[in-house]
Amino acid sequence: METSTRVPNPFAKRVIVVDWGTTSLRCMLVEPDGEIARETESSRGIRFIADRAFEPELMNALSSWFDEFGNLPVIALGMITSRNGWIEVPYVRCPATASDLADGIIQRRLPNGADLYFLPGITDTTRQPFPDVMRGEETQILGFGLDKEATIVLPGTHSKWAKVGQNRILGFQTFVTGEIFALMSEHSFIAKAAAKSEGIDWESYDRGVRVAENATAGDAAFLTQLFSVRTGMLANELKSEEMQDYVSGLLIGLEFRQARDCGWMKAGDSVGIVGNDGLNDRYRRAAAIFDLVTVDGGEHAAIAGALEIFASVKARSDAA
Amino acid sequence: METSTRVPNPFAKRVIVVDWGTTSLRCMLVEPDGEIARETESSRGIRFIADRAFEPELMNALSSWFDEFGNLPVIALGMITSRNGWIEVPYVRCPATASDLADGIIQRRLPNGADLYFLPGITDTTRQPFPDVMRGEETQILGFGLDKEATIVLPGTHSKWAKVGQNRILGFQTFVTGEIFALMSEHSFIAKAAAKSEGIDWESYDRGVRVAENATAGDAAFLTQLFSVRTGMLANELKSEEMQDYVSGLLIGLEFRQARDCGWMKAGDSVGIVGNDGLNDRYRRAAAIFDLVTVDGGEHAAIAGALEIFASVKARSDAA
Numbered sequence: 001m002e003t004s005t006r007v008p009n010p011f012a013k014r015v016i017v018v019d020w021g022t023t024s025l026r027c028m029l030v031e032p033d034g035e036i037a038r039e040t041e042s043s044r045g046i047r048f049i050a051d052r053a054f055e056p057e058l059m060n061a062l063s064s065w066f067d068e069f070g071n072l073p074v075i076a077l078g079m080i081t082s083r084n085g086w087i088e089v090p091y092v093r094c095p096a097t098a099s100d101l102a103d104g105i106i107q108r109r110l111p112n113g114a115d116l117y118f119l120p121g122i123t124d125t126t127r128q129p130f131p132d133v134m135r136g137e138e139t140q141i142l143g144f145g146l147d148k149e150a151t152i153v154l155p156g157t158h159s160k161w162a163k164v165g166q167n168r169i170l171g172f173q174t175f176v177t178g179e180i181f182a183l184m185s186e187h188s189f190i191a192k193a194a195a196k197s198e199g200i201d202w203e204s205y206d207r208g209v210r211v212a213e214n215a216t217a218g219d220a221a222f223l224t225q226l227f228s229v230r231t232g233m234l235a236n237e238l239k240s241e242e243m244q245d246y247v248s249g250l251l252i253g254l255e256f257r258q259a260r261d262c263g264w265m266k267a268g269d270s271v272g273i274v275g276n277d278g279l280n281d282r283y284r285r286a287a288a289i290f291d292l293v294t295v296d297g298g299e300h301a302a303i304a305g306a307l308e309i310f311a312s313v314k315a316r317s318d319a320a
Numbered sequence: 321m322e323t324s325t326r327v328p329n330p331f332a333k334r335v336i337v338v339d340w341g342t343t344s345l346r347c348m349l350v351e352p353d354g355e356i357a358r359e360t361e362s363s364r365g366i367r368f369i370a371d372r373a374f375e376p377e378l379m380n381a382l383s384s385w386f387d388e389f390g391n392l393p394v395i396a397l398g399m400i401t402s403r404n405g406w407i408e409v410p411y412v413r414c415p416a417t418a419s420d421l422a423d424g425i426i427q428r429r430l431p432n433g434a435d436l437y438f439l440p441g442i443t444d445t446t447r448q449p450f451p452d453v454m455r456g457e458e459t460q461i462l463g464f465g466l467d468k469e470a471t472i473v474l475p476g477t478h479s480k481w482a483k484v485g486q487n488r489i490l491g492f493q494t495f496v497t498g499e500i501f502a503l504m505s506e507h508s509f510i511a512k513a514a515a516k517s518e519g520i521d522w523e524s525y526d527r528g529v530r531v532a533e534n535a536t537a538g539d540a541a542f543l544t545q546l547f548s549v550r551t552g553m554l555a556n557e558l559k560s561e562e563m564q565d566y567v568s569g570l571l572i573g574l575e576f577r578q579a580r581d582c583g584w585m586k587a588g589d590s591v592g593i594v595g596n597d598g599l600n601d602r603y604r605r606a607a608a609i610f611d612l613v614t615v616d617g618g619e620h621a622a623i624a625g626a627l628e629i630f631a632s633v634k635a636r637s638d639a640a
Binding site for chain 1: 403453495503574
């Protein structure tokens with residue numbers, strides 16, 4: 001089941017959407033009908049931009065599109081709007097509507113006269129011990145749709161589980177699964193015997209997910225489960241070439257288990273999977289093992305969400 | 321409260337105890353009365369020994385003691401007895417007595433005629449999904465004493481919680497807390513803003529432990545709690561120089577929480593803390609926050625344990 005990701009572009013002309021994260025810069029030229037006409041991606045993430053020279057970097061990245069199509073409006077989102085980015089856009093609080101997000105936009109003008117709109121991230125101040133935060137994923141959640149009650153997972157380095165409904169993002173929680181996977185596979189002693197493999201060994205992946213799903217209370221401790229990578233090898237139950245995908249399954253399985261313990265879902269529920277970072281197949285498979293029905297958020301939820309926020313700006317300016 | 325760590329040396333002469341781990345080599349010359357007369361420590365752990373040249377390495381490390389005191393018996397323990405070590409000594413199964421461990425010893429002779437005894441590690445085959453294992457810590461547990469029912473924690477890279485009683489090591493569980501701390505503080509994005517600090521900031525440490533201890537079910541997810549290092553900074557609640565000890569407290573607190581969930585202890589219990597890797601102060605403090613009474617296992621529990629195993633060998637050979 002795939003939800004529609006194409007939203008009519010409220011500018012009724014081409015716009016540029018810039019998803020500028022910590023490690024990558026992605027620029028999309030969006031047609032009036034919401035279709036992506038051109039797309040570029042580079043590793044010029046904000047941490048690689050010296051002296052905060054973001055404006056020349058962006059002008060350089062977009063110069064050929066500006067030359068060809070004129071000074072199109074630019075919508076920027078992601079870590080570029082954070083404390084380490086170009087301009088720190090304050091977080092909008094959950095529960096948040098598209099209109100609340102539109103209120104949080106900070107507008108600037110580029111040297112060529114093009115309008116530049118920085119979208120805000122959101123915060124869930126009910127989380128303990130500190131408010132939880134996201135920047136960028138909220139547009140993907142909007143693109144998925146807020147009208148029906150739903151739980152959504154956004155796989156990633158710091159993956160997010162969110163609840164939507166009543167046309168609002170109701171709340172969310174971060175799980176640092178992808179980062180722990182990277183640390184484990186690149187730097188840990190536990191997994192040092194792991195061989196790099198080509199393709200995905202789904203059998204080993206599923207096994208890892210099942211270990212996380214099946215563990216009884218006495219064996220479910222996260223800090224213990226990670227050690228099973230080592231003990232499995234010592235017991236001749238895990239081969240070197242199986243370890244990488246076993247760890248991946250184990251960690252994603254532990255995320256699902258913890259999300260279940262935190263009340264994000266229970267067996268039999270339907271869960272939306274939104275994102276395009278290559279992890280969706282893994283999350284879909286884990287969801288099936290946790291007895292969940294999955295709804296695919298589509299590839300371009302971020303575009304749909306960004307346009308949705310602008311539709312809300314436009315609706316108000318039309319009414320004024 | 322400190323338990324006695326001095327056990328009469330069953331050889332009734334000097335012995336050498338070699339604790340040879342992954343990253344370090346520690347040699348101790350033990351007097352007939354159990355006292356450590358000399359001690360050396362180097363970074364010649366088994367992973368740094370090329371071509372498995374363990375014998376020349378050991379002869380070199382011990383040559384001056386052999387010259388001075390003759391061909392003393394040598395007791396070797398730790399990862400040197402593992403698959404990647406000198407000789408793989410099979411694990412002894414829990415529940416295990418000192419005598420069971422003595423049965424698992426593998427004896428060799430060094431080029432100078434000195435006897436070399438490799439002590440076995442132990443395995444708890446009741447753990448899921450794979451049997452849990454330790455090599456070296458079992459001698460520390462023995463040194464703590466097996467006669468009274470007790471729960472013991474051995475802090476470390478891969479720390480262990482164990483139950484003893486009825487003169488047996490009844491079972492144990494590994495938590496990879498120290499390794500996750502190293503990964504977080506050296507390589508993670510989450511904690512990249514952490515400043516190195518001199519000494520220990522106990523206030524930040526305690527705060528981390530309390531966050532782990534106090535978390536309600538909805539916020540207790542391990543993969544979420546780690547993110548509090550980042551969200552605390554964003555909320556201006558954690559300063560850069562506080563992060564390192566906050567993470568340390570958070571992780572050790574999560575270990576205690578998970579150990580409690582797995583049934584190793586509950587509030588009001590007494591827990592032994594055994595080890596000498598510099599973490600004991602941190603574990604004692606976490607124990608107090610979890611409302612536990614701690615019993616100090618002493619600094620030289622490993623020596624006491626190694627001699628205990630030999631007392632058992634000696635008792636049998638005397639009886640034979």
